[in-house]
Amino acid sequence: MGVIECALDEEDERLLPQHFLDAYAMQEGCDIELNVFDSPNLMEIPLDVGADEYEFARSKCLKKKMERG
Template identity: 45%
Template structure:
């Protein structure tokens, strides 16, 4: 709703973070996940490649990575787990994406080859066009 309200658009600047990058954002993402775990009162016990898998699963979007992390922590808490594990990310992502286990970025051995959002390029191009059009009006 706030995105549609002209008063909000006029009064606030929208922040669009840059895409997450493999080889550059894994450590920061892992630190963020660790901080979230500390707030939730659970330990962090994920595989070393989890941040890279999370970047891929989130389509390099920071907000999606946070959403998946929060959902994974919620899965861990619902399970009564004392440690956040890669399986919790797989469960959270599976519920969100509705994918089969072999197509789950957190389970698959060849996770980089899993086609995500096959129609995403057209959607992303249209989204960027709308965003640029809005920025021109400001």
């Protein structure tokens, strides 16, 4: 559910900070301490966890496509 959907569900006429908190928590399934919209320790949140694995899989797929022509 996106930020706008959170606002619509609450029947709010404008986006509020809480909508961003809620949408990110639902999207990422994270604890409040790891929510980038509310964490007092933002710089300590591990971002891009799994990015290396994703990039490896993406590169492998791209290489296969290029080999096929």
